[in-house]
Amino acid sequence: MERSSANRVDDLQTVAQDIRAAIQTVIEGKPEAVELALVALFSSGHLLIEDVPGVGKTMLAKALARAIDGTAQRIQFTPDLLPSDITGVSIFNAEHRSFEFKPGGVFANIVIGDEINRASPKTQSALLEAMEEHQVTVDGVTHPLPSPFLVVATQNPIEMEGTYPLPEAQRDRFTLRISMGYPVRASEIAMLDHHGGGDPLAELRPVTDAVTVDALTAGVRTVYVHEAIKEYLVDVLEASRTSPDVRLGGSPRAGLQLLRACKARAALQGRAYVIPDDVQALAVPALAHRILLSPAAQLARRGVDEVVRDAVARVRVPDRDPA
Known part of the structure; x- marks a missing residue:
């Protein structure tokens, strides 16, 4: 028998609470940012995190990826990054005398695009099809992306040196944009205690899996x-x-x-x-x-x-x- 919407909501609440608690062992004092990250995840959307360096943008993305035990790829956006580094490329195999597709960094459940606005607009646009249609087309062949699929991109404020403003079409693909901001004093002191003696991210253990997240995401649509x-x-x-x-x-x-x-x-x-x-x-x-x-x-x-x-x-x- 098909589960009711109320039962699906209960299941999602339980899993989301576990994910929330896991992330908050790494990210101190940012409940609103964590909540919006969960909204992006369960709405099949994408998340843009904008703020100055060093406030935990990449740490939040990594913690979310580890908590759901999905495949994760981190792409460091730089001025010399090529579109094929993101989507993949067809390489000729001399032994088999045929072209083989080598997937790029976008083939993962959670793609962490670090400092996305440090790459050129041409490279940034390589994500457009992937984010909108959950697929990549290379040399006329379409390759589906795994599900769930979430791009968590971080960017520095555009006034900072070496950055390119995101094109309007690229910004429109992101469901939500959040700003981390500096932590409050008590949270920053707690962070010094927690992070000073080790790496909490390395200690974070998955609390669910990608299959469960995908099923709950489908339930959100009801x-x-x-x-x-x-x-x-x-x-x-x-x-x-x-x-x-x-x-x-x-x-x-x-x-x-x-x-x-x-x-x-x-x-x-x-x-x-x-x-x-x-x-x-x-x-x-x-x-x-x-x-x-x-x-x-x-x-x-x-x-x-x-x-x-x-x-x-x-x-x-x-x-x-x-x-």
Whole structure:
């Protein structure tokens, strides 16, 4: 007999709690960042972590990969990285007199793209097909990627030396963008105690497996979304497009990914239905990195997070009753 949505949510909550606890043995004092990473994982999305060096961006990605015991590949993005290093390449085998495909770094359950904006836009674009369609096409042959498939990319602020801004099409493939930020004082002191005497990442043991995560991710798609919530989400998107501070607003792809993320957040909180609070909580992480500000907003030094929050605040909120 097929399991109900409520039972699937219970299963996801249990597994997610184990993953959360495992990651928090490595990442001190960042519960919001960990939660958004889980939302990206269970919504079949991708995560962009943006911040200055040394605040735990790569550590969070590695801890998530180790906790779910999936295959993981780390790609260090550099100016001389080639697209074929990411997707793979066909090499001629003289013995068999045929071409053989050698998979690139993207063939894994979790791909850690470290400092993605240090590679050229041409190399960054090698991820576009993989992130959107979960496949890679090389020399006219399509190769499917494993499932689940999650790209966790880290990037330094674009003002830093040696970085390239991500193209709009690349940013639009990321479901959520988060910023780690510096830890609070107590967490930083605890980190010195915890990390100073060893490597907590090496001690982290898997708490689930990729097959279980894939099954739970499929269950997230059954989370109920009322028609009023869909209309509210579209209203939020339209508000991001019509704001006088915005030159480019949220795309239809952004709306689809925001909806999937809302379903995942609802399930993580033990609900089999989406409420307006889910849309409000995820609007900035899901939309801000896709927004291009108008010249006037840039001159006024308005931030994209602030602009998105203002746009959401102008939208009428429907009743929170899922029925």
